[in-house]
Amino acid sequence: MPDHDFFLRPLTSRDLPKVRELHTKILPVQYPTAFFIQLLVLPTRACFVAYRRSHPTVPIAFISAAIRQPLSSHQCFILGSSEGRPSNKSFLPHLEILTLGVLPPYQKRGLARRLFQRMLDSLRESCPTNFLQGTLVYANVATCNTEALKFYERMGMAISSEVIRNLYRTLSYGSRDGYMVVGVL
Template identity: 50%
Template sequence: MRSVDIPNVRALHDALLPMKYPTAFFIQLTLLRERVCLVAYHPESPASPIAFISASLQQDPCVHGLLKSYTLAEDFSDPKVSEDLPHIEILTLGVFPAYQQCGIARLLVRRVYDYFRENLNQTSDMREYTVVHTNVATSNTPALSFYERMGLRITSGVVRNLYRACPQGSKDGYLLVGRISS
């Protein structure tokens, strides 16, 4: 995403997500190296985004207790998966309804991997061993199903009032963690 894309991407966020993000959120996505927002456009309408993903590379996920809260311990039995490796946090992900079920969200998640590996000089092991985490509202069954198909699992109990700024719908959420499967 470029700064000129912010108004259109913000409008798509507002249309697809119950949370309203401040302008500063979008500006950070364009300025901070460890954050990214990738946007998909339909070829016939290159000015109107149809999907987005925003993500952050967490260099020290233990700061937030991620590995301590990750209860699927068998996934970390591989010695190459350690607390020293970065984790990707998916901040937002959305696809305009007419384009859902077409593989766009899956492609965007994979492109986030590529972005961080290429632009932050991560090792080639990043794709295979990088842990991904995100939060999803307890009521968002389609998102929970999508992330489960991608290889993430609910690792927490219900996080009460996680989406307290959300004007409607469930304010409770889950932490999902895993490695992206093929």
């Protein structure tokens, strides 16, 4: 699918019912209405939705994330050093990918990569931190979701945890266990 065949835009209240329905179709975990409302109203949350130009009201993909607020006007989030105090290299903005999904007919066409990059760009636009050292990006992924694990690896992330048992408690079938994937991008 050429780039000009689809477009990305931030979630709006008008999109909410269809994006919630899309989440339900794609993801095995059910999210409450409050999750989607938070994506609209909290300044630390963001959601981008992809649409085909020929069907601009039917979402085909999404990404949602928590953008961590700056601790001051000069930094976004502090990672402690090994001594328990921050070091100059510890000041990295943080981005937690909450959900990411693409309808099967549109997978493997670069849409997830574009959504991921747009979310990363959104953080960089909103945070005054110097980005020369990169951005810490992390997400939870079900252990059985090999496609997602491969995607995050292609994006420069790696599994950074042991198996997190029963991470997906609301999942009614399949593996409830997960990994945390992390990268500095």
